[in-house]
Amino acid sequence: MLGPMDATSIPEEMAAALRSPFVPEVFTKLGEAGRYLEVVWPQLRPSVETAGIVGSALYMADMALDAVEAVYEPLLDRASLVAGGLGADELHAVEALLDVFQWVQPQELLICAALAEAWENPRVGGQGRPDPRVTSERELAHLNTRVELPPPSIGVLPEVAEALQIEAAPELYRAMARWPRYLEPVWDELQHMAAYPDFRRRGRALYFYARSSSRFLARPLEASRETLAAQGLSDEELGRVSATLDASLPALATMMMHCCAMRVGLGITAREVVTTS
16 A cells, blocks of 8 residues: 655655556656646556556557567577677576566556546546556566666767657666666667657557557546646646656657567567467
């Protein structure tokens, strides 16, 4: 059970609800937009604490895998990474960290998509099942995984940001920057992924799936611009919220694809929820 609400701790509470060992940057930025999270998080929290959000998130992870496998044939593999100087313990740490992002990023996308959908509508959600979420062994392992986010100026991170046309490298790449013998050769391959039409199409599909999934929140969410303004949020606060959500949604969908590609490069291709005969 999460503790009492405190404006300074809401991003941490959101991370805990997702069973994330780090506080995603988008939550921190939303927390800096005045009273916004004080208004929306109490409404969202009951839905995040249901099994449904995990199922939807993992389904999206399978959607990403389908598209990545259709367009990406890795040249790198475990053996070539080790031959390039990556230690076995480092490789294990990379794999564990990728599993964290595989789990956390789709949930982030669902939350941000629900907030974006609520921004434009008087009420969203309420059609989901209230089945409680149970913390899995996999999530417990994630919570014990160390996640460090080095400055976005080191190694290939400025190149990543420039190629993705964003201000700073995303958290996925910053977390992997601890292991340059992994990140540098992997980035040499993945920097070209955005040029593949199927890759871009699936990224957009993840975005729209997440938006449409907002109706399956277990509890209704009322967080339109008009509702928030009526609760005293200023135009400046609302502008910061809108800009954060607009920037985060496509970035999260893209990073889901990149995380999936990194896992495929390590030979991890098991589906999360979709089984094939």
